[in-house]
Amino acid sequence: MAPKYQIGQKVIITPVKTEQISPRDAALEPYAGSVGKVTDYYWVSMGSGAGVFYIYTVVLEPEKKEIVAHEDELAPC
Numbered sequence: 001m002a003p004k005y006q007i008g009q010k011v012i013i014t015p016v017k018t019e020q021i022s023p024r025d026a027a028l029e030p031y032a033g034s035v036g037k038v039t040d041y042y043w044v045s046m047g048s049g050a051g052v053f054y055i056y057t058v059v060l061e062p063e064k065k066e067i068v069a070h071e072d073e074l075a076p077c
Helices: 021-030
Strands: 010-013 035-045 052-062 066-070 074-076
Touching: 010 052, 021 066
Parallel strands: none
Antiparallel strands: 010 035, 010 074, 035 052, 052 066
């Protein structure tokens, strides 16, 4: 499976909505709705047959703050 977002692509931070807030969600909540640019991505394999998921490094505009987000926490601009 190929990455959903490419280096240089602009994205919006969209934390996943769940009934309970996990530590993962709480860390991104202050950046919800912020626009940034993908600067790098990494893939993680969960073993044979489990598939691959991607983690992205995003630099937010205009603060130039760098964060890391899962693919399901981003949306294209």
